[in-house]
Amino acid sequence: MRKLVAGVMLAWAAAGAxxxxxxxxxxxxxxxxxxxxxxxxxxxxxxxxxxxxxLDAVGAIAAAELAQQGFSVEKTPATPAAGHNIVATRTGSGKGRVLLVAHMDTVFPDGTAAKRPFRIEGRRAYGPGIMDDKGGIVIAVQAARLLGDKDFGKLTILLNTNEETGSEGTRALIDKLVRGHDVAFNLEPGRAADGLVVARKGSGEIELEVTGKASHAGVAPKQGVNAALEAAHQVVQLSRLGDDAKETTVSWTVIHGGERSNVIPDHARATADVRVKTPEEFDRVERDMRSIAAKKLVPEAQIALSLTRGFPPMPPSAVTDGLAARAASIYAEIGRKLTLESTGGAADASLMFAAGVPTLDGLGIVGGGIHTADEYAEVDSIAPRIYLLARLIQEYGRRPAITK
Structure with missing residues (x-):
């Protein structure tokens, strides 16, 4: 199936800008x-x-903008996540069915917007989530405004509430929607070098739980079973699960153990972020982590390990290459050059790609500093990115549906 789609798309790309x-x-x-x-x-x-x-406030603003353009807007609960997903649909007289996806959630805690509100300095705009992914929402809304009914058969815009935590409340909706479309464009941030994303790693988490026995750290330290010590040992040895040759990373990011300095801790837990290029690496990590964890430093400690798989990988593909080639030719129309990148970050594009639908990512606003206090968007990227997305929708919305 992918080979056939790739042939169609590469033929379009070969036609030139x-x-x-x-x-x-x-x-x-x-x-x-x-x-x-x-x-x-x-x-x-x-x-x-x-x-x-x-989330619902952001969704209401976007929904009002889209309803004004003639979209039919539906709110759906993002259970078990918070807020409501927004699905906006508009039908036209073209042939192709195009899905746009962006997300409304950010990684920043409440109060951040008041502390660091939107501002423009020079040619950059700053603020929490400005490019990841509120800039993506804006590009989608504004590009859609430029289109006429002849530019697509069906145009659907999905705004997700929980991408930053793995889209657990939106996965079923994404899978249902994408299968009713011919091509999908994900509005994750454009890369700093004016790039698109053509491949992504899959993401997962290892949860480590260690149970020990409490005792007085000064009076009877040897009567206890130090869960924190064993957790530290496990974190160090399980770090070897990473494989540079395969670009697999296992990064321990959270660790908790103990409550008082004079008590041997009876419980500890730690979390590792896992990134892989192939699904088989998830299998290898899960297998190897159990054999490694069997080697304890504190024999009496009890260990529980689990690997939760998040987004699947989005590996390199001729299908994606064809989409990227057409995007590059469109951008060249206005004298701009796209860069194409792979990333260790995971996103909804991987879910759409896994469903067998041609997918291109990184079509949002260009900027940098994602997930930091310095997150920024390049003001001069806004119009070119609106043009790029609108033209891509025209390219794949005016044509007959891609044969799968």
Whole structure:
């Protein structure tokens, strides 16, 4: 199936860059002020993954913008996550069915928007979640505004509430939606070098739980079973699960143990972030972690280990290469050059790719500093990215459905 789709897409790419559309570019440039205004509204709302009120506030603003454009808008609970996913659909007289996906949640705690509100300094705009992924929402909304009914058969925009924690509340919805479309564009941030994402690692977590026995650290330290000590030992030896040659990383990121300095801790836990390029590496990590963990430093300690698989990998693909080639030719119409990147970050694109639908990622606003206090968006990337997405929708929305 993928080989057939790849052949169709690579044939389109080989046709070369189409003529630039000055009217569309002018319209994209004219939307920049409105895009910045919408971006400011969204950035100034706290919408961490667990903030239902903030997520629904962001969703309401985006839904109003899309309803004004003639989209039919539906809110669906993101159970077990917070807030409501937004699904906006508009039908046209074209042939292709195009799905756009962005997410409303950020990694920042409540109060961050008030502490670091939207601001522009020079040619950069700053604020929590400005590029990951509120900039993506803005690019999707503004690109859709430039399109006519002849530009697509069906255009669907999904705004997810819980991508930052693995999309557990939206996976079933993504799978259902994407299978009813011919191509999917994910509005994750554009890379700092004006890039798109053509491959992603899969993500997962190792949870380590150690149970010991409490005792007085000064009076009877040897009567206890030190769970924190064993957890530290396990963290060190389980770090060897990473494999540089396979680009597999196992990074211990959270560790807890003990409550008082004079008590031998009876419980400890730790969490590791796992990134892999192939599903088989998840299998290898799960197998090897159990044999490694059998080697204890504190024999009496009890150990429980589990690996939770999050997003699957999105490996390199001729299908994706074909989409990227067409995107590059479109960008060249306006004198810009796309870079193509692989990343260790995981995202909804992997779910759409795994469903067998041609997927291209990184079509959001360009910037850097993702997940930090210095997150920024390049103001001068807004109009070109609106143009790029609008043209891609036209390319794949006007044509007959891609045969799978």
């Amino acid at each position: 189409a003529s630039a559309e000055p009217a569309l570019l002018k319209a994209a440039q004219e939307r920049q002020a409105a895009a910045l205004a919408l971006l400011e509204k969204l950035v100034n709302i706290d919408s961490g993954t667990f903030n239902a009120k903030g």
